[in-house]
Amino acid sequence: MSTEVTERPVVTSRPRGSARRARVFTRPALALLALLVLVGIWQLVALARIWPEQLLPTPGQVWHQLLVTSDSGNGQGGYGGSTLWERLGVSLRRVAYGSVYGIGIGVGLGLLMGLVPAVRATVEPLVTFLRALPPLAYLSLLVIWFGIDEEPKVYLLMIAAFPPVAVATAAAVTGVNRQYVEAARALGARGWQVVASVILPASAPEILTGVRLAVGIAYGSVVAAETVNGADGIGGMVLNAQRYNQTSVVILGLVVIGVTGLLIDSLLVALSRLLSPWRGRA
Amino acid sequence: MSTLLTLSGVQHHYGRGTRAVAAVGPLDLHVNAGEFVVVVGPSGSGKSTLLRLIAGFEHPSTGTVELAGQPPVPGRDVGVVFQQPRLFPWRSVDGNINAALRWAGVPRADRAAASVDLLAKVGLSGLGARRVWEISGGQQQRVAIARALAARPRLLLLDEPFAALDALTRERLQEDVRTLTNRDGQGAVFVTHSVDEAVFLATRIIVLTDRPGRIAADIAVPLPRTGVPAAELRAWPEYAALRGQVAAAVRATLTEVEERV
Numbered sequence A: 001m002s003t004e005v006t007e008r009p010v011v012t013s014r015p016r017g018s019a020r021r022a023r024v025f026t027r028p029a030l031a032l033l034a035l036l037v038l039v040g041i042w043q044l045v046a047l048a049r050i051w052p053e054q055l056l057p058t059p060g061q062v063w064h065q066l067l068v069t070s071d072s073g074n075g076q077g078g079y080g081g082s083t084l085w086e087r088l089g090v091s092l093r094r095v096a097y098g099s100v101y102g103i104g105i106g107v108g109l110g111l112l113m114g115l116v117p118a119v120r121a122t123v124e125p126l127v128t129f130l131r132a133l134p135p136l137a138y139l140s141l142l143v144i145w146f147g148i149d150e151e152p153k154v155y156l157l158m159i160a161a162f163p164p165v166a167v168a169t170a171a172a173v174t175g176v177n178r179q180y181v182e183a184a185r186a187l188g189a190r191g192w193q194v195v196a197s198v199i200l201p202a203s204a205p206e207i208l209t210g211v212r213l214a215v216g217i218a219y220g221s222v223v224a225a226e227t228v229n230g231a232d233g234i235g236g237m238v239l240n241a242q243r244y245n246q247t248s249v250v251i252l253g254l255v256v257i258g259v260t261g262l263l264i265d266s267l268l269v270a271l272s273r274l275l276s277p278w279r280g281r282a
Numbered sequence B: 001m002s003t004l005l006t007l008s009g010v011q012h013h014y015g016r017g018t019r020a021v022a023a024v025g026p027l028d029l030h031v032n033a034g035e036f037v038v039v040v041g042p043s044g045s046g047k048s049t050l051l052r053l054i055a056g057f058e059h060p061s062t063g064t065v066e067l068a069g070q071p072p073v074p075g076r077d078v079g080v081v082f083q084q085p086r087l088f089p090w091r092s093v094d095g096n097i098n099a100a101l102r103w104a105g106v107p108r109a110d111r112a113a114a115s116v117d118l119l120a121k122v123g124l125s126g127l128g129a130r131r132v133w134e135i136s137g138g139q140q141q142r143v144a145i146a147r148a149l150a151a152r153p154r155l156l157l158l159d160e161p162f163a164a165l166d167a168l169t170r171e172r173l174q175e176d177v178r179t180l181t182n183r184d185g186q187g188a189v190f191v192t193h194s195v196d197e198a199v200f201l202a203t204r205i206i207v208l209t210d211r212p213g214r215i216a217a218d219i220a221v222p223l224p225r226t227g228v229p230a231a232e233l234r235a236w237p238e239y240a241a242l243r244g245q246v247a248a249a250v251r252a253t254l255t256e257v258e259e260r261v
């Protein structure tokens, strides 16, 4: 087989091409199949009633909850005053604010860390410490400082989001190919021009990787942020449903949170491809 | 002819104390406006160091470098073309040239026209919108030359710019650089280890000794700059004689090394 490949590349290239096409076709199909099988098993296990309905609702019941909580005219305004999608919107807004602030601080701080060794030596241990803390751990402090309105939630997400961006930015900046910097200086670029036109764009792919990580962490922390007076979010819905043993609502919340998280992540991957098409080519 | 560049008693070493490596000198050199000086020397003889001293990226350990009467500052009065094109991949071809124009202080309103001019100069008209990885290595080096010319530097420094290109591309670029830099009194210092490239491009050839690089020979090249096609010029007996002379000078520096070892 392998000798045939080397001797007759023209002949073997045809089945190879179709094999690649087949793989591209079957991958999403396989994923869908796995999902269907999973839902099928869930349905069977739920119907077998090994556990009561309180513990394990059927997929159909969860689907029903989706319809009920999406309907603002169902007598409780969806669920507890707002629909599922309104809640998702509220939570996403928190994630967006937290991420944007976090990314801003992260890029700024990371840039300073990468450019000024003294700043890095001072700030890096702090950033690493913050990174090691689970967001729920500092929520209490934020609540004492900022009350129970929007601020502590957004700050929590911000604090969760900025360390990975700062670390990625600092690493990217120190790793910038010195040849580009020298070329810019040879063309007359000075100080800030070198930073803005060479160091930042050269670091962009790595910074975007940090951003992807940061948004993931902020998104993953939104449920924690909504444990304090966050009943209007989707995390708040899950927490509330747990209190009243509404298992199907809890599962619905998890599925929506998970699917949205996946969508956001693939959006960020697409965005970083769009913003740094030269990645890996220079 | 006015003096463009003066090196007096220049020596440069890297590192300190017992670890110090003498790379260049002692060396004196004057380059006049309009001269095309090609520096030839064996690998490691300090050619790149010499260019970095002239560009202002390094300061001589002893002696002085003066460009138009002042110590050189990177990006002022000199354009540099490196062995690798070093184009910014996050910018298009035009974007690279525009950045250079901006850093050179060309007003925004004039940049588009200037960019078109520069691309035409290096034979790349119409390729401005390309991504830098979409064009060939020779074209990339042409963009690098256009970028270095953006500020209209008095002196162009080129460090083995064609070493990584295939022979045919190299010859075409040599011809273009020869005509390009033969304008309005601009000077050039071009580093190579190819004797043929040196004779073809230079108005004057400096042969460097082995490390630390000193001037082993200073040879004038009285060949016509215009009017004679490249292939014809290369067939001239004068051309062959100069090649022989330079090759002998280079060989002499090498035998010195062998005798010393």
Ligand SMILES: Nc1ncnc2c1ncn2[C@@H]1O[C@H](COP(=O)(O)OP(=O)(O)O)[C@@H](O)[C@H]1O
Pocket: B014, B015, B021, B022, B023, B041, B042, B043, B044, B045, B046, B047, B048, B049, B050, B211
């Ligand atoms: N940054 C540096 N630090 C230490 N030694 C260097 C450095 N750059 C060059 N050298 C040494 O200086 C000598 C001359 O180098 P270089 O100028 O690059 O020569 P060439 O360009 O002729 O090959 C070499 O021995 C080289 O190893």
Ligand SMILES: [Mg+2]
Pocket: B047, B048, B049
């Ligand atoms: Mg060199």
